[in-house]
Amino acid sequence: MQDVLLALLAKEPSHGYELRARLQAALGPLGEPMNGGQVYVTLGRLERAGLITVEQATGQADRSDRKVYLLTPAGQQRVAAWLAETEWPRPAPVEFHLKLVAAAWAGLADPVGLIAVQRRELLRLVGDAQRAAMAEPAGSVAGLLLEGAVLRLQADLNWLDQCERHWSTRRGQGS
């Protein structure tokens, strides 16, 4: 959240509500549960970190939506660093994998049963994301994000099929 707000401010100084609207448009249904105050909390942190400064618009000086946020030179550097970064979220489902290994090793639960439950959950998520994607107008940028969610979930489902093959041939062997 911090990085994207800084990047949005790199073009021009903005009000908090403008930043929020841009985020909502980019995220679509995935942004709906985002707390309305979250943007302002993050802006406060960025200000304290010296990455942005705040100018009060004249007139109704004490209303937060009259504040205009500007990027500082340190904020600009951080935006450049963010763009250059290649970090990627969670490339491997490590935790679920370890859950299956531990459950089998300790005899706590049947991995194949855990996989079936997990598959059902992921299918529900695919359905939710797919329906949300179909509800987006053609060419929607938020639809692109939902497409990403669906494709990743599909990859996870394919992997669960492999997990099932692996663990169903090792039932009770604990390895």
Next chain:
Amino acid sequence: MTQSPMVRARGLRLDYGAGASLVRAVDEVDLEVAAGETVAVVGPSGCGKSSLLHLLGGLERPSAGEVWLAGQRIDRLRETAMARLRNHAIGFVFQAFELIDELTAVENVELPALLGGVASRTARRRAVELLERLGLAQRAGHLSAQLSGGQRQRVAIARALIGDPQVLLADEPTGNLDSTATVEVLRVFDELRAAGQTVIVVSHDSRITATADRLVCMRDGAFVDETRLTGGGHRPNLGAMAGWEA
């Protein structure tokens, strides 16, 4: 629910071969599909899901068991009666579209109606309406070879709907399609569901199966698991995908 199911199978079995080489492709399957419901059948290749679809659609006769459609037992119909039923009460959609390349989109769509004895003007009007409904009005005069994969499959779906079937049976309808074309077909299925069409779809594609009302898993010819995906108080939580606190 007191309403009788649109599709019902009882103790359905399909055997190939005999003796030591007997293969039971479908093994004691019971299934009830309510009117307006979309049911997806999933399972590994060779698990019998396509065979099941063929039995439900009267393309093959069961070795044992019963198939009912809208309250009528159909597995023992004579071949001519079965052919008539397949022509107007059951719609089929296949992975490879099975369109006739030499015909235009609208000619492909109206063909089953013409074969079923519908007047040509009526058949043409219905076919044009269906193509419009599926977003293909501009493509009605194109040969099927001139259409994209997603468009061809939509033409095939329009053809399957021309007799206003009681059930639509689809076998891997997105199996030959890329991601964009898959979404085109998904939109059509979504619209059919909203319109109350009863659909049974066999698919490997989790996009298709995840948007069904109910999911049935097959292994070695038998049903092993069933999941209801819609209703039952399920509320989408898309925020969880983005990692926001709900």
